[in-house]
Amino acid sequence: MEPRYHDKQHFILVDTTGSKIEAISYGNNVHRFDTLLQQGCKYILKDVVFGPNWGDLEFRNIGHRFEVTLTRKTRVEPYTFRLQFSPCPKHLMPFHEVIRQPNKTFVDVMGIVVHMEPLEHVGNRLYREVVLMDARWHLIIVGIWSDLFCRNFQ
Structure with a gap:
């Protein structure tokens, strides 16, 4: 978690495979997510917004250009189970x-x-x-x- 700067806060989210993505909250949501999200805890985030991040990658430890925006509609739930894909037939194309x-x-x-x-x-x-x-x-x-x-x- 990066310290808050005025009206936005940056988080680095890590999934179960170790992949990282930057999440940003803005305005009135800064305090809400600062309170809800604790470093080292696991969560399920629903109703987030994905989009490209055109910022400079020089100081980031993320190898892609996507980010997540945490909005007032974003819901946070404790992570209690592993994300599962249902078994699928072999004829589905990779x-x-x-x-x-x-x-x-x-x-x-x-x-x-x-x-x-x-x-x-x-x-x-x-x-x-x-x-x-x-x-x-x-x-x-x-x-x-x-x-x-x-x-x-x-």
Whole structure:
């Protein structure tokens, strides 16, 4: 945890695999998360906002450009169990193979939804981008077209 500076506070979150991500609280949330989160304790954070961090990586010990924003909607619960992925059939495609597929190819993948963009109108069709994370913590961005698909992700 970094000391508070005016209206924001930075946290470094570490998952069970040792991967790190920077979490930031702003404004009135600084005091709330300063009280809720204790160094060395384990939590489940729900309703956080993922986004790119374009800040300088020179003084950070994190090898990627993503950050988490802790908002007033963020819920904090004690961590009491290991995050489990349900067993899935072997015909689901690994993320690293999805990139090799031709454009507009249908594939079956399994992952946790970590971020959803709002619905957009592109031309006369609805479109949404969804960020998925697989069991090995790899991220993939999926573009979903048509109102049929988008209705399932609202």
